[in-house]
Amino acid sequence: MLGRSSSPHSINSRDNQTIMLQKKICVLGPTGVGKTSLIKQFVEGIFSEKYLTSIGVKIDKKLLINGIRPVQLMIWDLEGIDKYSHFNPRYLRGASGLIFVADKSRFSSVSELMEIYSLTKKHLDVPSILAINKDDLPQSIKWDQSIVDSHAQSFDRIFTTSAKTGQSVEEMFEQIGKLITES
Numbered sequence: 001m002l003g004r005s006s007s008p009h010s011i012n013s014r015d016n017q018t019i020m021l022q023k024k025i026c027v028l029g030p031t032g033v034g035k036t037s038l039i040k041q042f043v044e045g046i047f048s049e050k051y052l053t054s055i056g057v058k059i060d061k062k063l064l065i066n067g068i069r070p071v072q073l074m075i076w077d078l079e080g081i082d083k084y085s086h087f088n089p090r091y092l093r094g095a096s097g098l099i100f101v102a103d104k105s106r107f108s109s110v111s112e113l114m115e116i117y118s119l120t121k122k123h124l125d126v127p128s129i130l131a132i133n134k135d136d137l138p139q140s141i142k143w144d145q146s147i148v149d150s151h152a153q154s155f156d157r158i159f160t161t162s163a164k165t166g167q168s169v170e171e172m173f174e175q176i177g178k179l180i181t182e183s
């Protein structure tokens with residue numbers, strides 16, 4: 001089991017005077033909840049209505065400079081987990097933090113996400129954030145906030161986000177950066 005105490009990757013800069021922290025985070029969740037869109041909004045500041053489902057993993061980088069020390073985030077965008085694409089714990093290796101994404105317009109994404117959460121936590125115990133995404137869309141008529149609240153203690157923080165408008169996207173990634181550098 002990989003724990004919170006796993007040591008960070010440190011790389012020396014060219015002049016060897018500053019140590020740049022490099023940390024891996026994984027973005028996980030059911031298919032179509034907006035994992036790729038959240039990362040695209042954060043890294044490139046763009047959003048597209050087009051849906052191109054992710055296959056495998058794509059890695060993006062972004063330097064965070066607002067915490068107690070700069071950290072290079074390596075953001076692993078994992079393919080959505082559903083009946084066609086099963087949970088693959090190999091992708092989690094070396095991750096220092098996790099962002100779990102659900103979709104506010106599809107209430108069943110919450111229970112699907114909590115299954116993914118349980119599978120993940122068998123392998124890795126690191127700071128975790130819940131993102132309830134697509135806040136710009138009408139909330140699912142089946143939405144039951146008491147069920148969502150009952151899962152709250154499983155996460156270090158919860159953000160209600162929109163990859164479309166950018167709502168809380170930067171704050172969420174900044175927060176995971178802080179959680180993994182300060183823990």
Ligand SMILES: Nc1nc2c(ncn2[C@@H]2O[C@H](COP(=O)(O)OP(=O)(O)OP(=O)(O)O)[C@@H](O)[C@H]2O)c(=O)[nH]1
Nearest residue numbers: 031032033034035036037049051053054080134163
């Ligand atoms: N309105 C709205 N649409 C969103 C938001 N986030 C994502 N979408 C749309 O939802 C669809 C799926 O978005 P993706 O970012 O590809 O979702 P994903 O979780 O990466 O999907 P997989 O890779 O298939 O698991 C796309 O059509 C996006 O435009 C959001 O916050 N608001």
Ligand SMILES: [Mg+2]
Nearest residue numbers: 035036053054
């Ligand atoms: Mg994707």
